[in-house]
Amino acid sequence: MEANPNRLSARDWFAGVLAGAAGQQLDDVRVGGRDALRVRNGIFGSLAYVTTSADRAFVVALVPGQAAPPPTASDSYLxxxxxxxxxxAPVALAAPPAAVTTAEPFADALADAFARRDVDRLGSLVVPTCWFTSAVANAGPSGIHPQAMLDDLRVRFAQGLTVSVRARPVEGDPARPPLSIRSTWVEAAGASSRGASLLLWRQDGRWYWSGVVFDR
Structure with missing residues (x-):
């Protein structure tokens, strides 16, 4: 389950959050009485389904390397x-938080946490899901659990990693996140630098750090 704060269709959510794979086939279908997107030969293998409900999106798939289909089964099991x-059905909050219309204050907080190498602070800014995007531009999406990402950052900071974040400009359309800000990663003094976009995602009225996409 993932956030879909703008209540996009399954196709629009997939296009905005998960990059496509070469040769994939997308079909709009009905599954269990709901509109859905069928993805063949995509990032989740031979078959996956994406559907949405209210402000949430759901992906039904077997992730390659993490689960295997029954050896004699066809795609019918999926x-x-x-x-x-x-x-x-979603339950309305008694006092919903005011919508946040600008990501700039959050971008400032993220830049400050990186400047301080403050992993605990970064942890408070990370999206509260089980998927944190960690990818290379134009290479298709890949992900890691947020806690595993933070543990890795803690080790790399201790080894000399420096991340310089430019909080302006915040790029993208606030109505269709994710937005992004630019950063430069240097693993140790004297090492070559690597550019990356930090992804900002809005959920339940606030912004989160949802991923990093490194330049090729």
Whole structure:
């Protein structure tokens, strides 16, 4: 389950959050009475389904390297899994937080946390999901659990990693996150630098750091 604060369709959410793979096939379908997107030969293998409900998006797939289909089964087992997905109606908050319309203060906080090499502070800014995007530009998405990413940063900071973040400009359309700001990563003194975009995602009225995409 992932955030879909702008209540996009399955196709629009997929296009905005997950980059495509060469040769993939996208089809708009109905699954379990809901509009869905069927993805063949994409980043999740031979078959996956994406569907949305209110402000959440759901991906039904077997992630390569993490799960394997039954050896004698066809794609029909995943069709049945997707059709069985049921979602609960959202419950309105008694006092919903005011919507945040600008990401600039958050970008400043993220830049400051990196300047201080403050992993605990970065942890408070990371998106509260099980997926943190960590990828190379134009190479397709890949991810890591946020805590694993923070643990890795803690070790690399101790080894001399420096990340310089430029909090301006914040690039992108606030109505269609993620937004991004630029950064430069240097693993140790004298090492070559590497540029990267830090992704900013809005969920439940606030901004989070949701990923990093390194330049090729």
């Amino acid at each position: 069709d049945a899994m997707a059709a069985s997905l049921e979602t609960l």
